[in-house]
Amino acid sequence: MSQNTPEQSQLGKASAYIDRYDPSLLYPLPRAAKRQEIGITGRIPFLGADLWTAFELSWLNPRGKPQVAIAHITIPAESTHIVESKSFKLYLNSFNQSVFESADAVRDRIRADISAAIWHGEAVQGSAGVKLLLPEVFDREPVHELDGVNLDRLDVECTHYQPAPELLRAALHEQPVTETLVSHLLKSNCLVTGQPDWGSVQIRYTGPQIDQEGLLRYLVSFREHNEFHEQCVERIYMDILTRCQPTKLSVYARYTRRGGLDINPWRTSHPQQPPANIRTARQ
Structure with a gap:
């Protein structure tokens, strides 16, 4: 075929x-x-x-x-x-x-x-x-933002606009934590047309505490990257899994709609119910 x-x-x-x-x-x-x-x-x-x-x-x-x-x-x-x-x-x-x-x-x-x-x-x-x-x-259709600690509050300097997994760091030798982190600054581009794709992303994990400034700078680094929504989320998942070594991990992104469609990929390390398909304000 x-x-x-x-x-x-x-x-x-x-x-x-x-x-x-x-x-x-x-x-x-x-x-x-x-x-x-x-x-x-x-x-x-x-x-x-x-x-x-x-x-x-x-x-x-x-x-x-x-x-x-x-x-x-x-x-x-x-x-x-x-x-x-x-x-x-x-x-x-x-x-x-x-x-x-x-x-x-x-x-x-x-x-x-x-x-x-x-x-x-x-x-x-x-x-x-x-x-x-x-x-x-x-x-009855609600509008609700992703729950979690807002990374966008951090005043960071951003210089990478292609995926930079080296920005990811975690306290590998300290006690594990359980956290949910959120950013609304995810942007990538369509793999073929280069048109911008805007999204919010939620990261839930248990494991060594992830450095929040490095994570935010890493998410911003997708800004000039050309890839479909599903592929971006899988890249984020694998980079965090490899470099931060969580024992549990979920990555969920909600992208704004185009042509009457929105696409919201979700990847997780452990069996659970999918998140409710509830749109954010930008969707």
Whole structure:
């Protein structure tokens, strides 16, 4: 089977917006190559998921009346592929003039199509999760910032704008601590177009205490780095794991939406429930 590459995708190109259901619009990208860059070969050393929110989802009911919903989509980190975000948008647009019997039918169709894409021809080992929120519950959707100690309070000098793991330090010979640290200064750029991707990141860990100034400077160092959201979070996870040696670690980022989609990768060292897919103020 041929391998898709980001450069072959619709990113940065003029696209026809098809409004009749077409699952072939989904463009899977393999995770393996980028994982190899950060030293991951074979079994991945974390659990987790990519939590997507689709704010622009609509279809027609059997009487031709438009319906709208917000979709929460959970893609397991162990899947062999991600779905390129513009192709995801084009795919969702293809529902616009398509008739579906019910919201449940739309949900089931999305789940089947995304599950097939993220395993890209292999047996589906873990299905995507899909939840549709209909207009009657829109008013219950909260806005909440990530919990934790705010690193951005620190008055640090920043001089690195490409990932600099050497900035990470921890008190390896002192008693372990348990902390949750947060920054809103994460910025990276799209791997293909170079457009800015803005995010907030939460780091939960147990282990040698991480130097907060070094961690903040490290997070800022992604500012001119070109990589997809999922790949940035896995890079952050592996750098902290390698250099700070925590016994438990979770890294969770919430990126601002583009094209009606936000992508929120979460990686963790130990089994637990995924974080609630609650948007921040910037999303």
